[in-house]
Amino acid sequence: xxxxxxxxxxxxxxxxxxxxxxxxxxxxxxxxxxxxxxxxxxxxxxxxxxxxxxxxxxxxxxxxxxxxxxxxxxxxxxxxxxxxxxxxxxxxxxxxxxxxxxxxxxxxxxxxxxxxx
Amino acid sequence: xxxxxxxxxxxxxxxxxxxxxxxxxxxxxxxxxxxxxxxxxxxxxxxxxxxxxxxxxxxxxxxxxxxxxxxxxxxxxxxxxxxxxxxxxxxxxxxxxxxxxxxxxxxxxxx
Numbered sequence: 001x002x003x004x005x006x007x008x009x010x011x012x013x014x015x016x017x018x019x020x021x022x023x024x025x026x027x028x029x030x031x032x033x034x035x036x037x038x039x040x041x042x043x044x045x046x047x048x049x050x051x052x053x054x055x056x057x058x059x060x061x062x063x064x065x066x067x068x069x070x071x072x073x074x075x076x077x078x079x080x081x082x083x084x085x086x087x088x089x090x091x092x093x094x095x096x097x098x099x100x101x102x103x104x105x106x107x108x109x110x111x112x113x114x115x116x117x
Numbered sequence: 118x119x120x121x122x123x124x125x126x127x128x129x130x131x132x133x134x135x136x137x138x139x140x141x142x143x144x145x146x147x148x149x150x151x152x153x154x155x156x157x158x159x160x161x162x163x164x165x166x167x168x169x170x171x172x173x174x175x176x177x178x179x180x181x182x183x184x185x186x187x188x189x190x191x192x193x194x195x196x197x198x199x200x201x202x203x204x205x206x207x208x209x210x211x212x213x214x215x216x217x218x219x220x221x222x223x224x225x226x227x228x
Contacts, residue, residue, distance in 0.1 A: 102149075103149050
């Protein structure tokens with residue numbers, strides 16, 4: 001597609017429920033990233049995909065968080081047994097190569113605002 | 118490891134004032150450098166970039182010059198407007214395959 005698409009744009013869930021957040025990157029972009037932005041905070045890196053594999057998942061805060069990417073395209077971030085501290089905006093980005101020689105940087109989606117009540 | 122340090126905010130300026138937001142980095146080699154902007158209620162957008170030493174990135178009246186001697190990429194604008202109020206993020210391409218972001222600097226421009 002023309003841009004990075006994320007869905008849903010807003011999600012309110014009850015504590016303890018599981019949620020799935022979806023990211024559809026720009027067609028042809030090999031690298032895909034998930035970040036989290038809490039209220040008034042900077043960008044917290046979660047996980048990065050190169051194709052379908054995740055060479056860096058160091059930012060996932062706990063084993064309740066997981067992500068997958070299929071067909072080198074769509075990615076899903078799953079949060080199990082959500083907690084109130086999971087409330088944040090979850091941002092997805094993609095880039096053409098995902099390497100230091102990629103001069104285009106990231107294109108970000110508009111994010112999913114997750115509220116756990 | 119690679120890192121980016123930005124000046125702490127918030128920065129509050131009057132309209133038409135000169136803006137500088139400092140950004141310094143630590144990295145191996147000479148990575149591409151970026152400034153991203155996040156307007157209230159919106160997602161992050163690429164503002165400008167520079168891919169090698171002494172390059173100047175520019176967009177919407179903003180400029181930043183890649184200075185390898187001082188490992189800096191300071192963002193400047195000669196005359197800010199209320200519409201420039203936003204959060205600004207400096208970033209570099211890390212050899213770990215991802216962008217490393219600074220903590221962000223909030224700019225508030227008052228009429």
